[in-house]
Amino acid sequence: MGMELDAGECVDKVSYLMGIDAGEASQEEAKILAARCLAEQAYVYPYDVELDNDNDLRERLTSALTFYNRALHYGEHLISTEEKRSWYFKMATIYVRLDNIIKTKEDSEYSRLFHYDKGLKLLKGALESETKQHNALAWCYVGIMLERKDEFSSIPMSIHDCGFSASDPLSCYGTAINLASDDAFVLNLLAQLFSLTGKHEMATGICNMALSVLPDPELNWQAYCTRAKINMMLYAKDLDKAKRGEGGIPDRQKLTDARKDLDKVLSVRPCLRTHLEMAQVYYYMGVDALQESLLVDESSVNSALVSLSHALQFELGDSLPDLHVLRGRCLLLKGEELNAADCFKQAVELERPGSTDTTALHCLLQTLLVLFMQGGSDPTLAITQLELWVSRADQRFPQETVNSVLKCLYRTHTEEVTEVSKTLIRTGRLVLVKRLLETVVPKRLTRKKPLVKSYSLI
Numbered sequence: 001m002g003m004e005l006d007a008g009e010c011v012d013k014v015s016y017l018m019g020i021d022a023g024e025a026s027q028e029e030a031k032i033l034a035a036r037c038l039a040e041q042a043y044v045y046p047y048d049v050e051l052d053n054d055n056d057l058r059e060r061l062t063s064a065l066t067f068y069n070r071a072l073h074y075g076e077h078l079i080s081t082e083e084k085r086s087w088y089f090k091m092a093t094i095y096v097r098l099d100n101i102i103k104t105k106e107d108s109e110y111s112r113l114f115h116y117d118k119g120l121k122l123l124k125g126a127l128e129s130e131t132k133q134h135n136a137l138a139w140c141y142v143g144i145m146l147e148r149k150d151e152f153s154s155i156p157m158s159i160h161d162c163g164f165s166a167s168d169p170l171s172c173y174g175t176a177i178n179l180a181s182d183d184a185f186v187l188n189l190l191a192q193l194f195s196l197t198g199k200h201e202m203a204t205g206i207c208n209m210a211l212s213v214l215p216d217p218e219l220n221w222q223a224y225c226t227r228a229k230i231n232m233m234l235y236a237k238d239l240d241k242a243k244r245g246e247g248g249i250p251d252r253q254k255l256t257d258a259r260k261d262l263d264k265v266l267s268v269r270p271c272l273r274t275h276l277e278m279a280q281v282y283y284y285m286g287v288d289a290l291q292e293s294l295l296v297d298e299s300s301v302n303s304a305l306v307s308l309s310h311a312l313q314f315e316l317g318d319s320l321p322d323l324h325v326l327r328g329r330c331l332l333l334k335g336e337e338l339n340a341a342d343c344f345k346q347a348v349e350l351e352r353p354g355s356t357d358t359t360a361l362h363c364l365l366q367t368l369l370v371l372f373m374q375g376g377s378d379p380t381l382a383i384t385q386l387e388l389w390v391s392r393a394d395q396r397f398p399q400e401t402v403n404s405v406l407k408c409l410y411r412t413h414t415e416e417v418t419e420v421s422k423t424l425i426r427t428g429r430l431v432l433v434k435r436l437l438e439t440v441v442p443k444r445l446t447r448k449k450p451l452v453k454s455y456s457l458i
Contacts, residue, residue, distance in 0.1 A: 035075030042067030089126035095119030117158035124162040136179040143172030184214035188222045217264040228261035272314035279307035321347040369416040406439040
């Protein structure tokens with residue numbers, strides 16, 4: 001193919017990296033390069049976008065630990081102590097994640113204890129790091145691990161081995177924050193970690209500290225993003241409580257604060273995620289606090305659609321199901337059912353096979369029901385679409401998932417589903433009717449009649 005020269009250069013480069021036909025010094029350099037390559041592979045290995053269940057993630061995390069151990073073996077004494085400590089820290093975070101996965105399994109204490117002990121001992125080594133980032137984050141992770149100690153039937157021995165017998169989580173968190181008090185970058189990392197563990201108030205306080213150190217949005221956009229995301233999460237959490245009757249109307253000031261923070265970020269660093277988050281904020285500002293189907297501010301919903309149009313201009317924007325679902329919901333509020341249905345169809349098509357996220361499917365079937373009720377004397381198109389998309393859903397989602405959506409649809413829209421069933425029966429299209437009946441009224445096990453023994457008198 002005329003690429004012999006390029007092939008020769010590749011061979012020479014690989015030979016150089018592997019230390020082939022080189023002296024002892026070059027072989028040591030090759031070992032260092034190999035160790036660092038393994039460490040880099042270990043770092044990225046658990047971040048595959050296709051990892052959507054705990055079993056796959058657990059396998060990847062375990063493999064990443066294997067790569068780190070191989071890197072330590074290759075590097076041996078050639079890798080500096082400080083670089084090894086950075087690897088210890090990353091390995092410790094993997095053990096923390098594994099512990100979080102395993103603790104949800106039954107009879108998991110023994111295997112969980114192994115990961116807990118290994119993680120805590122590696123964190124102990126990372127605490128000796130001269131790097132502020134690793135030191136502060138390690139203290140934060142130690143606090144997280146100490147919070148989990150009461151989940152075991154007896155206190156893990158590693159707590160005593162590492163000298164944390166007299167330590168408590170709050171003191172560890174305080175140490176982490178003090179170490180990072182003048183470093184906005186490290187404070188932002190701490191804020192993200194606290195937010196991921198559900199400590200939203202603490203995370204907000206750390207964001208405020210980071211912005212006190214560095215208020216310029218261009219240099220510290222991350223703090224504004226994190227604070228906006230926390231306000232959105234808190235609003236959504238309060239909204240769920242209110243819907244269940246467990247709390248009052250959520251504070252819409254959180255939405256205003258989130259919008260202000262995101263405005264600052266968009267002025268200096270517009271990106272897909274920020275436009276999507278801004279659209280979410282505007283959507284909540286445009287609907288009723290308790291009934292999302294009620295439009296209270298059309299201008300906010302229009303602003304949400306504008307933000308979504310900006311998000312779609314970015315690479316991969318069109319591949320996000322959540323974006324199309326949100327766009328469909330906005331259009332539904334404006335009375336554009338046909339356009340909304342198209343958005344929900346795109347979202348369903350983008351869901352991974354085997355997915356259990358039924359948001360897009362539920363929104364689509366609900367919208368098709370609305371179109372059926374608006375169809376007047378000729379509802380044929382809506383009926384055909386319902387049949388088609390239930391069939392497509394069966395190909396993309398587990399059957400029990402589709403059944404749960406149909407059951408929920410019947411319970412929340414009984415009148416509409418009944419009218420659809422009547423029309424289907426009149427037109428002789430009984431497949432969907434049978435499916436609905438089987439979903440709403442599950443098959444019951446038929447009891448066999450007991451056999452009566454006959455005895456001969458002869």
